[in-house]
Amino acid sequence: MTDALDDGPFYHGTKAALQVGDLLTAGFRSNYRPEVVMNHIYFTALRDGAGLAAELAIGDGIPRVYRVEPTGPFEDDPNVTDKKFPGNPTRSFRSTEPLRILEEVDDWTRLTSEALQEWRERLAVLRAEPRGEIIN
Structure with a gap:
């Protein structure tokens, strides 16, 4: 893994209730x-991108x-x-290394119920396609 060229800040979206200092693995x-x-554990430097991931999380x-x-290092x-x-x-x-929770943020853009449904439908199509494999 090589260091990515982005200084953040970084965000992670989830439905888990976490505390400052917790580690995501x-x-x-x-x-x-x-x-x-x-x-790997995934994250983004886009707050609203993390919000989308949070809304789609299981x-x-x-x-x-x-x-x-x-x-640790990330790519x-x-x-x-x-x-x-x-x-x-x-x-x-x-990253294969943990992410440390620094704070919860609440100023991200929520999806409308219609937009969320559209995203869920797109994911259903991707899951059905053999080329929709995840690079793990």
Whole structure:
């Protein structure tokens, strides 16, 4: 893994209720392919991108966005980097090392129920496609 060229701040979206100082680690099921246990923990430098991930996360909790700090090296997320646009416009990253929770943020843009449903439908289509594999 090489260091990504982004200084953050960084965010992680989830439905888990976490505390400052908690560590987020790899080893949990993917929100996009639940049959896959992830080898990495994912994060973004876009607050609203983390909000989207929080809204789409598996579980019944309320969507939450946390400002996080990588505790080790990280790389561009190969699941989005150079897939549709050159480079990493989503400023999405991943690491095998934990992310430390610095604070919960609440000034991210929530999706309308219609937009959230559209995203869920897109994910259902991706799950059904064999080319929708996750680079783990």
